[in-house]
Amino acid sequence: MTTIQAQKSFILMAMAVFLLMVSFYYLIHVWLIVFASILMAVFLLSLVEFLTKIPVLGRYARRLPHGVLLTLVVLFLLGIFVGFAATFGHELANQLEHLKQMIPQAFDYLHQYVQSYPMLYEWLQNQAWIERLRSDPQGFLAQFGEGAMTHLPTYLGGVISGIGTFVVIVILGLFLAISPAVYRRSFVAMIPKNSRNKAEYLLERSYRAMQQWLVGQLVVMGFVGVSTGVALWLMDIPFALALGFIAFLLDFVPVLGPWLSAVPIVLLTLIVAPDMLLWVVIMIVAVQQLESYVVAPIVQNRMVDLPPVALLLPQVVMGSITGFLGVALAAPMMVMIIVWVQVLYIKFTLGDYTVQILDQDEEQMKNDLYADFQGYQQKQTANNPAKNTPPQQTIKPNGDDA
Template sequence: MPAFPKPTDPSARLLLLAAALVVAGLALWQLRHLLLLIFAAILLAIVLNSLSRMISGSIGINGPLSLAIAVVAILACITGFTLLLGSQIAGEIKQLAERAPELAVSVGNWLGLEDPWEWLEQQGRRIFRDLSLLRGISGVSTVVYSVLIETLIVVAGGIYLAVRPRTYHDGFLGLLPKAWRPRAAISISEAAEALRIWLLGQFVAMIAVGALTTLGLMALGIPSAVALGFLAGLLEFVPYVGPVISFAPAVAVGLAEGPAKAGLVLALYFAIQQAEGLLIAPAIQRKAVDLAPALAIFAIIAFGVLLGPMGVVLAAPLTVLSVVLVRTLWLQEDDDSQAVEAPAGRPGLSKSDRPLEG
C-alpha cells in the first residue's frame, strides 16, 4: 500500500495541523462527560493507592493484597455508616422532601417571591436535563438509574487504574514524543501528589464540617439535623459554593421554626466555615496547591457553565490539576535534574513519581 506523501509546503503543514487540532478539540468536546468520568475514576484510584500505601507501610503487605484490603476497608466504612445512620438520614431526607413546599413558601415569603416552588421545579428540571451521559446511549429513562450506572463505571475504572497504575502511566507517556516524556512524567507526578493532598484535606474537612453541623443543629433543636449535617459534609467537597448550597435548606428549616432560629442557624454555619477555613484547611492544604478564593469561585462557575453539574462537582480538583500543569509545563517550575532516563523502550520517569506507583 503506497504511503501518503508528506506535505513539504510549511503553510500546508500548518493548515493540516490546525485542522487536526480542530477535529481533536471537537471530539474532546463531544466526549467531555466521559472525560469527567475518567477524571473521577483517576481521583478514586489516587485515594485507593494512597490508602494501599498506608496499609503497606503499617503491616508490610504489598501489591494487590494491600489494595484489596483498602477496597474492603472503604466498603466496610460505607456499610457501617449506612447501618448506623443510613435509615435515619433517609427518613429525615424524606421528611425534608415532604416539607419542601412549606419551606419554599416560607423562604419565598421572606424574600418576596410570588411562586418559589414553581421556580425551584424549573431550575431542577434545567439542571438534570443534561446530567446523564447514558441518556442518549442506553435509553435509561431516569436520572437515578443513570447516576447509579455512571457511579459503577467510575468505581470500576478507579479500581482498574489503581491495580496497575504504571501500565496506564507508561502507556500515556508512550503516546508523547520522546523529548516530551521526562517533563510529562514530572508533571504527572506533581499533579498526582497535589491531588492526593487536596483529597486528604477535603476528606478531613467533610468529616469535620458534617459532624460539627449535625451537633450544632441538634443543640439548636433544628429538625432533620442529621440529614442537614450529612448534606453539609457532602457538599463541602465543592469549596465555597457547596457550603452556600448546604446552608440554604438549613436556613429554610430554621425560618419555618422562626426568624430567631434562622439567625442562629446562619451564625452556626458561618462559625463552622470560619473554623474550617482558619484551622482545618491551612493544616492540611498548605502542602498542596494553594487555591485563592477568587480563582476557586470563578473556576467553579466556569467549569459549571462549560461542563454542567458534574463540572461543578469536579471543579476544584480540575483547578488543582490545571494549576500544577501550568506551573510544570508552561512555567516549568521544577528541577529538571529529577528526570532520569529509563531503560530502552520505556518512557522517561521522574524520581518523584511515587504517587502513581501501585
Template sequence: MSRRAVSLSVLAFVLALLILLAADVLLVIFAGILFGVFLSAGAGLVSRVTGVGRGGAIALFILLVTAGLIGSFLAFAPAMLEQADELARQLPPALESLRDRISSFSWGPSLLGRLAPSRLMSGEGGFASTAVSATFGAIGNFVIILFVGLYAAIDPGLYRRGLRALLSPELRPRGEEVMDVAGHTLRNWLGGQLISMSFVGLFTWLGLWLIGIPLAFILGLIAAILTFIPNIGPVLSAVPALLLAMPEGWSQVGLVLAVFLTVQAVESYVVTPIIQKERVSLPPALIISAQLLMGVLFGLMGLLLATPLAALVLALVREVYVHDYLEERQETLLLRDPPDQPMQEKRQL
C-alpha cells in the same frame, strides 16, 4: 521541526480535538481517574501496613471501605432515616411559610409564577423526562467511573508507559516528572477535601445540636457531602437548616447562620491551609470562575469536578508552560552573549 516539537504538537492537537468532540466523555474519564487516585492512595496505605501486593491491597481497601459504609449505615440508619423522613415532612411547611413571605412583596407573585411546578413539568421533553434521562445517564456514568478508576488503580504503570511512549525520547524523563506532579496534586486535593468534609459535617452537627435545631444529624451529613463543592456547596447546605429555623423566629435564623459561617470560616482559613500546606493552593476567584464555567457547560458533573480539574490544570501550566517554556526561554536569553557587545566596546574606546 524537531521530534520534541512534533510530539508535543501531536498531543496538543489530539487533546484539543477530544475537547471539541467529546468533552463530556473526558470529564467522565477524569472522574474515573480521580476515583483511581483515591483507590491507589488507600491501597498504598494498606500495602505499607500489611505488606501485601498492589492487587491484594486494592481488594482489601475496597472491602474495608465497604465494611465501614455498611457498619456506619447499620449504626446510624435508624436515626438517619427517621431524621430524613422528618426533614421531608417539615420542609414543605417551611417552604410554604417562605412562599407566603415572598408573596407579601410586590414582585413576589411574579417570581413564584415563574417557579411554579406546573411550568417546570409542562411541555414535551420537560422536567420529568429530563430527570428520567439524567438519572439513567448518571447511573451509566457512575458505572464507567467505577471501572475506569478500578483499572487505573490496579495497573497505573500501563497507562503511564502509554503516555510516555507518545513523547520524544528526550522528553520522557520530564514527562514522568510531570505525571508525578499531576498525581501528587490530585492526591493532595482529594485527601484535603475528605478531611474538610469530615470536619464540616461533624462541627455543623454539633453546632446545630447545641442551638436546638431539630434534625441536626442529617443536616450535618448534608453539609459534609456538599462541602465537596467548595464555595457553592456550603451555601446550598445552609438552605434546609435556615428553612427549618424560620418558624422559630429571626433570632434562631441568625444562630443557624452564625453556625454555618463559623464552621466554614474555620474550615476555609485554618483547616484546609493546614491540611494542604499550600501545595494545592487555588485562588478563590479562580475556583468560583471554574465552577461557573464548568457548571454552565457540563451541568452538575462539571460543577463537581471543577475544583480538582482547576487544581490539575494550574499544576500542569506551572510545570509545563511556566517552568519548561517561559523560565527556560528566559535562562537561554540570559546566557546568550549580546551580539553588539564588541561593537559597543569599540565605540567606547
C-alpha cells in the same frame, strides 16, 4: 529524523490534538466521567500508599503485592460503608425523605417570616422579580437559560439519582488503580524519547497535586459535616444527621458548596424552630470561618490551596456547560491545569526552573531534579528582604530537550 519524517510526525500530532479537542466538545460528559475515575483512582492509590507508611504495619505491607494492598483498602472502605449504613442508614434515609417533603413548605414559612419585618416586606413586594418567582418559580429560573441556574433546584435530586454514574466512576477508578503503571507507560510511550523523563515528571507532579487537594478536601468535608450535624443536634433541630450529611457532600465543591448546603438548613429551621434561626445562621457562619481560618491552615501541608477566584470562576463556567458534575469537578480540574501550565509552559518552555509547583513545599523542591532551589530562594529573598535564608546547594534541572 529526516525532514519528511518530521513533517509527517507533526501532521499526525496536529490531527491527534484536533480530534482530541473535538472529542472534548462533543463528549464532554464522557471526559468528565473519565476524570472523576482518575480522581477515584488517586484516592485509592493514596490509601494504598498510606497503608505502606503506617508505623510497624507498613513494614510488612510493603512486602505484599500491589493487588493485595488494593484489595485490603477496598475491603476496608466497604467495611466502613456497611457499618455506616447499618448504624445510620435507615435513619438517614427517613430523614432525607421527610426533609424532601418539608422543604417546599418552607417557602410559605419564609413568606410569613418576612412579613414580620414590614420595611423588608414592603421593599420585596415592590420588586417585580419576587412576584414572578412566587407565581412561577420554574419559569423564573428558566429565563436564565439552560445553564446551571436553570438546573439548580434539581441539583440535590441529581446527586441522589446519579447512582448509576457514580457506580461507573467507581468501577473505572478501580480498574485504573489496579494497574496504574500500565496506563502511565502507555502515556509516556507516546512522547518522543528525549522528552520521556519530563513526561514522567509531569505525571508525578499531577498525581501529587491531585492527591494533596483530595486529602485536604476530605479532611475539610469531614469537619464541616460532623460539626454541622453535631451543632444542629445540640440545638434540637430535627434531621440533624441528614443536614450534616448534605453539608458533608456539598462541601466537596469549594466556595459554592458550603453556602448551598446552608439553604435547606435555614429553610427547615424556619419551619420547625423559627426562633432559632439567628443562632443557626451564626452557627453556619462560624463553621465556615473555622474551616477557612483554623482547619484549612492546620492541614495546609497536606492541602493544595487555591484562591477563591480560581475556584469560583471554573465552577460557574463548568456549571453552565455540564451541570452538577462539572461544578463538582471544577476545582480538581483547575488544580491539574495549573500544574500542567507550571510544568509544561513555565518550566519546560520558558525555562524558569525557580517556579514552585502547586503541590511542593521547599523541602520537596530541594530533591526536585527540575527545580533551581537556589534561584527560588533568591527570588523569595528579593520579594521579602526580611527573610534572609542562607543559600542552599543548587539542584540543576535535567538537561534533556523539551
